[in-house]
Amino acid sequence: MASPFEMQVTAIGGPEVIQKRSIDIPTPAPHQVVLAHTAIGVNFVDIYLRAGQAHSHNPQPPFVPGINAVGTVIALGAQIKDLQLGQKVTYTNAGVGSYSTHVAVAADRLIPVDHGVDDVRLAAGLVRALTCQYLLKQMRMLNPGTRVLVHAAAGGVGQILVQWAKRLGLVVLATAGSEIKVKTALALGADFAINYRDADFVSEVHRITQGQGVSVVFDSVGKDTFEGSLKCLEPKGLVVNFGTASGQVEGFALQDLHSKSLWVCRPTLRTYIANREDMLAMSAEAFDILGDPTIRLDIESVLPLSLASEAHRLLESRTTQGAIVLIPDDLINPQE
Numbered sequence: 001m002a003s004p005f006e007m008q009v010t011a012i013g014g015p016e017v018i019q020k021r022s023i024d025i026p027t028p029a030p031h032q033v034v035l036a037h038t039a040i041g042v043n044f045v046d047i048y049l050r051a052g053q054a055h056s057h058n059p060q061p062p063f064v065p066g067i068n069a070v071g072t073v074i075a076l077g078a079q080i081k082d083l084q085l086g087q088k089v090t091y092t093n094a095g096v097g098s099y100s101t102h103v104a105v106a107a108d109r110l111i112p113v114d115h116g117v118d119d120v121r122l123a124a125g126l127v128r129a130l131t132c133q134y135l136l137k138q139m140r141m142l143n144p145g146t147r148v149l150v151h152a153a154a155g156g157v158g159q160i161l162v163q164w165a166k167r168l169g170l171v172v173l174a175t176a177g178s179e180i181k182v183k184t185a186l187a188l189g190a191d192f193a194i195n196y197r198d199a200d201f202v203s204e205v206h207r208i209t210q211g212q213g214v215s216v217v218f219d220s221v222g223k224d225t226f227e228g229s230l231k232c233l234e235p236k237g238l239v240v241n242f243g244t245a246s247g248q249v250e251g252f253a254l255q256d257l258h259s260k261s262l263w264v265c266r267p268t269l270r271t272y273i274a275n276r277e278d279m280l281a282m283s284a285e286a287f288d289i290l291g292d293p294t295i296r297l298d299i300e301s302v303l304p305l306s307l308a309s310e311a312h313r314l315l316e317s318r319t320t321q322g323a324i325v326l327i328p329d330d331l332i333n334p335q336e
């Protein structure tokens with residue numbers, strides 16, 4: 001077996017601060033199991049925490065980044081009754097960093113995997129599909145025909161959000177940062193797609209909707225788009241600022257909501273899956289989406305875990321479509 005290791009954020013900074021460190025395979029506490037990871041998700045939040053962007057919780061370096069992975073159970077704590085050695089499981093927001101070959105994790109944060117989604121797609125899609133579940137099903141009643149705007153529609157979350165929204169019968173306007181990404185958004189089913197690096201998306205949305213605007217804007221870009229997102233709303237409309245890829249929203253005045261009775265929300269998946277029953281119910285829906293081969297989720301790259309810094313460079317570069325996944329190096333190069 002290859003030597004176990006983890007990738008650590010050694011200081012707040014650029015991708016180069018992520019360094020490899022050898023570890024021992026952990027011993028489980030009574031309530032934990034030990035997993036050998038098979039695929040590890042890379043999410044934009046990993047970049048916020050590495051770069052020191054203020055978040056709901058900011059770990060101090062050194063820390064192991066990563067919020068989700070898929071793995072096989074290789075050791076059981078003394079109290080564990082309902083999991084078995086060799087079982088495939090996944091997790092997110094389990095209080096451990098996932099950029100590692102092995103991890104000891106609390107059993108009550110694990111989600112059994114028994115639905116046939118392959119490990120790479122599951123690592124790419126779990127957090128993103130769970131996020132889309134709460135965005136589309138738990139924020140506001142979205143009836144067929146409701147107009148929504150999805151920013152960064154060709155990204156990891158964006159791809160699932162567009163397709164799931166179309167399944168619910170919504171009218172989807174999308175933005176994306178290049179002509180290729182605009183084509184992707186349309187191929188995913190978006191009714192309209194705007195290159196928001198070339199065109200003013202606010203005037204485009206009003207042109208397309210004949211001045212009516214949209215009911216909800218799903219805004220994961222933040223600083224560069226939030227003000228415009230508010231301007232795209234119909235009366236009583238909602239902006240969900242669920243990500244800050246361009247930076248955090250600054251200088252927002254509550255009074256800006258007044259004239260059209262607008263709503264704003266700044267949610268996080270962590271809240272929605274804090275309770276185990278909620279997490280499992282949402283996961284069942286996420287698995288249905290990810291298990292459907294007609295749902296497209298592009299895997300931009302599958303990289304060895306030791307190249308985690310390269311994964312961050314790629315995701316930050318704004319050139320990616322879909323998701324990046326890390327694999328323990330010995331699973332990519334079995335001779336190592």
Ligand SMILES: NC(=O)c1ccc[n+]([C@@H]2O[C@H](COP(=O)([O-])OP(=O)(O)OC[C@H]3O[C@@H](n4cnc5c(N)ncnc54)[C@H](OP(=O)(O)O)[C@@H]3O)[C@@H](O)[C@H]2O)c1
Nearest residue numbers: 043044152155156157176177220242243244245246268269
């Ligand atoms: N709150 C939650 O519960 C939650 C959970 C999961 C994810 N998220 C958020 O969802 C968003 C998508 O996450 P993801 O991991 O799937 O990433 P992603 O969408 O694949 O990548 C981020 C995309 O944001 C766009 N972007 C706009 N301005 C940017 C800038 N200045 N720098 C970099 N990218 C910029 C880019 O697309 P274009 O080139 O098309 O503009 C980029 O590809 C992130 O904001 C993340 O924080 C939130």
